[in-house]
Amino acid sequence: MALGWKLHGDGKHLTPGEVVKPDERLSWPLMVGIGAQHVIAMFGATFVFPLVMGLDANLAVMMSGVATILFLLFVKGKVPSYVGSSASFVGAVVAIRAAGGGDATVTGALLAVGVALVVCGYVIHRLGVGILHRVFPPVVTGGVVMLIGFGMAYVAADVYWPKDPWVALLTMAATFVFVGLFRGFLGRIGVLLGLVFGFLLSWGWDLVGGPVLSPDDSGKMVEHFRVDLHAVAQADWIGLPSLHGPVFEASAVVLVLPVVIALIAENVGHVKAVGEMTGADVDGYMGRAVMADGVGTVVSTAVGGPATTTYAENIGVMAATKVYSTAAYYVAAVIAILFGLCPKFGALVAATPGGVLGGVTTVLYGMIGMLGAKIWIENRVNLSSPVNLVPIGAGIICAIGPVALPITGTFSLSGIALGTIVLLAGYHVLRAARRRDTLPATPDAAATTEPTARP
Incomplete structure (x- = not known):
């Protein structure tokens, strides 16, 4: 069943290291708190990526909630995951717009x-x-999970951290304390506490120390207050996002279709990571998870929203909280839908200072990357083999760079998408070549390698 959860213990208390399984839940007030933490974790990316692509961010947030519910229903509640706006499409969408789309x-x-x-x-x-398993063995899925986490490092390092390095550092340190040292429920929502701490720190610093000098979106150094609530004051309490239907142009479709390869690998990597964390066998739900991503994307884009995919940020939250209950994701989905219908709440979350996001995302992206190493260790992947080591290393560097490969004058594969393709294609090409090298050259030679038959 996709719905219906068993109460975990008394629903209120958790001992250190205790795990809440996907079909379990805590008390509903606690689940609301954990669900809110998932919303905070995904909100930045789900809000920002549509803005970069020129789409309605509030609609994106609302449709992320709808797509998450569809995903959970498709996988029958076996794979806890949040579904939000995908970054993999940014380059292709920029190319489409450059061509006049x-x-x-x-x-x-x-x-x-x-x-x-x-x-x-x-x-x-x-x-x-x-x-x-043949296309995405553990060496590949672990590598994909790692490059997804580390491939987002530039977002923390280049986009958020420079906004306010000291606030980022203090927020990161506070998150260490909340996640690593706090016990019970407070430890489970350590990421959210870190974000709230950073927000309050930024607000207090504005009052005491005045504005900060930091780069704006164009890279120009400007002086500004860390917390700006003007957009919150101006936003409406209730408002329906702008909707529109799709138009199909062959040139645009051809331009964006290669991203499918990266999305499947990313989805498989995410589901594998969830399976590793929960200790559940999720292999039978891989196809459903990919289908669910597709259905969520179809539903979202049919009304003018962005494409959707499973979210690494929320996997990081699960890794920190050890709460894998799908109830938290249903709560998060409902909150996201309400946020999408309330521009004022969206503006409040969007007002989170960049330095705060720098500290929090540094923790989350690092945890995601290390989950890839966990997959390798538990599956005893041999990293001394060049067939494994070379494509993994190259793919991770492509993602971290991020390295770009120009395809046309206006479109290039880069970052996570390019790294995934390099890792996946490189591994299988090397593996096939190595297999051919080790095969006997002739039938006669094959006969000489057979063991001698017993009498």
């Missing part, structure tokens, strides 16, 4: 990707998880 053309191309994901997910589901 409007909002409808962009969402039409993204909807086509959603359909492709549904088809791929169905094939995986029908043929069995064996095909995924």
Whole structure:
């Protein structure tokens, strides 16, 4: 069943190291708190990526909640995960807009990707998880999880941290304390506490020390207050996001379709990471998870929203809290939908200072990356083999760089998307070449390698 959870213990108290399983829950007030933490974790990316792509951010937040509910229903509550706006499409969308495409053309191309994901997910589901194991063995999935986490490092280091380095450092240190030393529920919401601490610190610093000098979005150094609530005051309490239908143009669809490869690998990596954390066998739900991503993307883009995908930030929250209850994700989804319908709440969360996000994302992205190493260790991946080591290393560097590969004058594969393709293709090409090198050259030679038959 996708709905219906057993109460974990008394629902109020957790001992250190205790785990809340996907089909369990704590008391509903506690689940609301954990669900809110998931919303905070995903909000920055789900809000920012649509803005970069020129789409309605409030609609993106609302549709992330809808897509998350669809995802949980598709996987029958076996894979706790949040679904939000995907960063993998930013480059392709910028290219579409550079070629003169409007909002409808962009969402039409993204909807086509959603359909492709549904088809791929169905094939995986029908043929069995064996095909995924062949394409995405532990060495690949661990590498993908690692490059997803570390590939987001530039966001923390180049975008958020420079906004206010000292606030970022203090927020990160506070998050260390909240997550690592606090016990019970407070430890479980350590990431949220770190963010609240950073917000209050920034507000107090504004009062005592005045504005900060830091780079704006264009890189120009400007003086400004850390906490700016003007947008909150001006925003409406209730408002429906702007909706529009998709328009399909072949050139735009062709431009964005290659991203499907990276999305499948990313989704598999996320689901594998969740399986590793929960100790559950999620192999049978891989196809469903990919289909669910596709369905969420189709539903979101059909009304003018962005493409959606499973979220690494929320996997990091699960790793920190050890609460894997899908009830938290249903709560998060409902909160996100309400946020999408309330521009004022969206403006408040969006007012989180960049330095605060720098401290929190540094912790989250690092934890995600280390989950990839955990997959390698538990599956005893041999990293001394060049077949494993070379493509993994190259893929991770491509993601961390981020390294870019120009495809056309206006479009390039870069970062996580390029790193995923390099890792996946490089591993399989080297593995196939090594297998051919070790095969006997002739049938006669093959015969000489057979063991002598027993009498």
